Amino acid sequence: MTDLRKTVETFWATAEARDWGAFEETLAEDIVYTLPQTRERISGRERFVRFNREYPGDWHLRVERIVAEADQVVTWVHFTVGEEEMYGIGFFTGDESGRISAFTDFWPEPYEPPAGREHLVERY
């Protein structure tokens, strides 16, 4: 059994370090990266590395939570770009060699609470 959890930890650590050589090593050649909110998809390791290298801004990340099975992993990652903060939630799937073959990425944005539930909730 390969350790996809460890691969995903390396994926995030090398992204933060801009160590693109080591980053690329975590990826299957035919990785598919999917952004369901924009219905965008990036296919293949070369394009996906380039997407991350070219991504604008001095972004930094820290992994908030990781939940792992043998061949699928979820991460909840906190990003900062200057003053801006956001969360990314990623679903990773591994191939038989333990590399990342699929990564589906969600970016939930802040929004105003709907009316009608004030009697049950507190704000924090």
Next chain:
Amino acid sequence: MTDLRKTVETFWATAEARDWGAFEETLAEDIVYTLPQTRERISGRERFVRFNREYPGDWHLRVERIVAEADQVVTWVHFTVGEEEMYGIGFFTGDESGRISAFTDFWPEPYEPPAGREHLVERY
């Protein structure tokens, strides 16, 4: 070792069935439900069940993906309310009796793709 995965599967199945008695059985009395995007929090089983019972619309759900460790589980759930479709991503933590003690819920919304990456992505 308790099986939180099974508890979470029951949580979603009983929510879809509106079987609030069985739904409540999956929850710790001091469950904390957190919505980071609106910074809302609901504390306690009674309020949380009420929140779900009262939730407006004829919503239906199907679990798209589940990733589970012994004491934490993530689900990616597809919801429909009439013509509207959306995704919820939930991080669950269990207590020692296998009930859900914390549930942090994200609702990623569609958005327009940022400019500058058209050379790398395809739309689907």
